Amino acid sequence: MYEKIWETHLVRASANEVPILYIDTHLVHEVTSPQAFEGLRLNNRKVRRPDLTFATMDHNVPTTDRSLPITDLIAAKQMETLAENCAEFDIPLYDIDSPEQGIVHVIGPELGITLPGKTIVCGDSHTSTHGALGALAFGIGTSEIEHVLATQCLLQQKSETFEIRIDGKLPYGVTAKDIILSIIGHIGIDGGNGAVVEYTGSAIRALSIEERMTVCNMSIEAGARAGMIAPDDATYEYIAGKRFAPKGEEFDAAVENWKHLPTDEGATYDRTLQLDAADIAPQVTWGTNPGMVTDVTGRVPDPADMATTDEKTATEHALAYMDLQPGTPITDIPVDRVFIGSCTNSRISDLRAAAEVAKGRKVAENISAMVVPGSQAVKRQAEAEGLDEVFREAGFEWREAGCSMCLGMNPDTLSPGQRCASTSNRNFEGRQGKGGRTHLVSPQMAAATAVTGRFVDIRKF
Amino acid sequence: MEAFKEHVGFVVPLDRINVDTDQIIPKQFLKRIERTGFGEFLFNDWRYLENGDPNPEFVLNLPRYANASILIAGANFGCGSSREHAPWALQQYGFKAILAPSFADIFRNNCYKNGILPIALPADVITSLGEEAHDTEGYQLMVDLEAQSVICPDGTAHTFEIGDFEKYCLLNGLDEIGWTLQYEADIAAFENR
């Protein structure tokens, strides 16, 4: 599938030259774009296809009351700069007051901008999310953003192909988040380097489109260039009727085309990995990268058990930072905060799953828990279903849409030493605030943790 | 972009694997809208103490490494977020080349685009170069891009791989957008297909 999309988007491929790949959709946000626009201006260049470019504000928008002035002046400046750049270069912008505003990887699929077979780029590594619909989508850096703005193309080396096949039935309480965390635990955070991963197998087919997004979202955490899942009837059903999706006959014709996208029977991949869905348990990270993960029934590892000295040192560093003792059962670890949100787990199905756990229960004393929907549309839907009430009654804060505490760029951050159960995708040192300690989990596990004050096995909850 | 042909410089060893871009340039500095001035925030959380003073234990702060322009690091350097602020910070601090057993993909690409040369060498070579830099005050290496080789003071040379295109652009200090725009006609033809 990767190769098919690749071939049909090649503008130029000459021996000894880096191939030029055409980009169908370019998503832009406020943090990584200002310097790209600055570069265009400095060189007197224009945006080649403003019509294929979409901009939104997500990374550092405040998630508190939007009618108040923004307290963070630099964030305000970045948002203002994006608005000016979009006006100058004629790019459609879903700004902070727009009913469509949200995390770029949530609104892309929601608005029907993300479609099978497309090449999609964005200056954010979790662009791999869009691969869930059978697109080739990956993150790019600021000079590449400038490159795509100016040329609508990218210089790209072809990646290897990597099939990760998961067959079988997921046990009760085990989610898409647990699938991807367990994959990263298996192959490591560099296990996907240089490759585009295609997730296959009956367990992947059985996932909803939103769950597939959760899996593809974290492909980058295994080092992969992109993650993708072949489109099927569920994909077409999801896309039908979305705002920018083709309509009527055009839609039918598009579906016919999309049916040719999946990898041909018998095609081979450069690398493969097989896992059995039945073996996957709810996952909790204990360290400072997403590969430092174990089953909820597991224990914090002992550096002495590590195979190499590098791993031993890394584990020691991680445990010191996380303030954890080797051998501690995961379910003995208490938390201070709970964050449900981010482009990994902030869609309506994630919020429904968390609400089901929270319903009729109360957040434990001394724990502050918050829910940040991925987009304004998700927020409206959740409110229509009364999920906001469920969360509020249980003692969760209910916020406006944005990235929020996923990266702590707006005022939502952890204080030094605070420990957080988070549905986001990165547990790096300082990611959610300097000195903050992050444990990655699924939305269900996060909600249950908020109630008990420590990690619990959702299967026995 | 400045052309990169040959470079001789002091070496500093950073003995850590999986150094991610959040460590290279913490996110609070991403809010700037300029393209310069990131060097002073490189490795911010490791380099400075709570009160803002330099952390005397962090290797970059040791006086003996003050003028280093070649960084030696552990495997999978530059993993994590795709922020290009990371190579900017490294470059604006004064690094010209980074030597490691392996690099994260996006980071490696971002280095080439900003005139930094990421050099992957076998883990045992990196370990021994790191030890040399640690044991020998004023340890220097020479990087010869044309010959694709890292040359030690005793004359030993370690060759490394680099794509023809990346090499060409670095050697000529060429901007990639200008390169692609030469093929405007191909792009227009593609769009009309």
Ligand code: SF4
């Ligand atoms: S939610 Fe987090 S990972 Fe996702 S786009 Fe925002 S900052 Fe990046």
